[in-house]
Amino acid sequence: MITAAIICEYNPFHNGHLYQIERIKKELSADRIICIMSGDFVQRGEPAVLSKQIRTRMALECGADLVLLLPVAFATSAADNFAHAGVSILNRLGVVDYLCFGAECDEEATLVALSKKLSAITPKNPDLKALLKDGMTFARAREALIPEAGDILDKPNNILALEYLCALNRLCSNIKPYIIKRSGAGYNDEELTSDGNIQSATALRKVMAAEGVAGLKGYIPDKALEPVPAGQFLFPGDLDTPLLDALLREDDLSLFTDVSKDLAERIKNNLSEYNGFEAFAEQLKTKNFTRARINRALLHILLNIREDSEHLKELSDTLTHVRVLGFKKDSKDILKDIKTKGSIVPVTKIPDIYDDADPVQKRMLDSELYASTLYDRLLSLKFDIRIPQEYSKPCVMI
Secondary structure, three states, rough: OOOEEEEEEEOOOHHHHHHHHHHHHHHHHOOOEEEEEEEEOOOOOEEEOOHHHHHHHHHHOOOOOEEEEOOOHOOOOOHHHHHHHHHHHHHOOOOOEEEEEEEEEOOOHHHHHHHHHHHHHOOOOOHHHHHHHHOOHHHHHHHHHHHHHHHHOOOHHHHHHHHHHHHHHHHHOOEEEEEEEEEOOOOOOOOOOOOOOOOOOOHHHHHHHHHHHHHOOOEOOHHHOOOOOOOOOHHHHHHHHHHHHHHOOOOOHHHOOOOHHHHHHHHHHHHHHHOOOHHHHHOOOOOOOHHHHEEEHHHHHOOOOOOOHHHHHHHHOOOOOEEEEEOOHHHHHHHHHHHHHHHEEEOOOHHHHOOOOOOOHHHHHHHHHHHHHHHHHHHHHHHHOOOOHHHHHOEEEE
């Protein structure tokens, strides 16, 4: 039995994601597909446009067999930690044969060779340190050290693909990579393009803000559209007030993940001009601080995430459990296989394991609960709807 895995956000699930799943099933003859998915907040430093339960159902309706949660500390981290945590969890499930991901470049040998060069550039590298000291961002510094890879490192999906390959190598994993060339619109395209029915998630979120569910017709599979509530979406602007409260409340912002002393000072110095999450993030942007980095830093302040970013990889390797968000009833044997073969435990009811968790695991669980509760309360207040407490929500089953 062949099991393939995808590390994803599905923010929202769209035709490009369905294309990927269908190709995996056809080309790998995959019997089962496991998705490990970001929760209510995502890697670009924003709230997910739809809740994790709705996005789980979308994935299951369109071909996934099991959806697991990527904890918020990793889901909102930089690409290397995001990728390492996802690969680390999948590696310890004991059942995954392939990790499948998209890239603008689908030449596996080229990407594997480049990933080995990237892996050799550690934070202790003196040339890297010098470039960072001169004010260059980490991503640009790595590009400068491997100039022949500039065209590849300029593409967002290539960057994440390389981090997956680095993580597989770092963990000595037996999981095989399977690369699918990205089709349709570009990852960061903000407008709908003429490239057919596969559009970027960025453009689709913009459509959702302007037109609601109706604007998604044709770009999201019909099965995935069914569980989407009309108009009940969250966007970065919904964080405007709670973020300001968090920024005013905290004295030392450098205690939070991805917030350096310099960035903390810049935030404090500009706080009197705060005009909402997105406007403030744009105002803080410099050649040293990219917009993505600032988004994540502000989100970590809001969510009270204080994990040391340099040790997030080690932390992800110590996780004892992984939360199950949903599964297909006719694929439930996959959970039995994981419990038999894996070294990490899939859990459907967090209260059942909380009391016996060690302090590190409890801190991670508390962080996840805080993030989910904030997301739900924002959704509840915005749309005047009742949302049950996080740990009383049932696992999604279809």
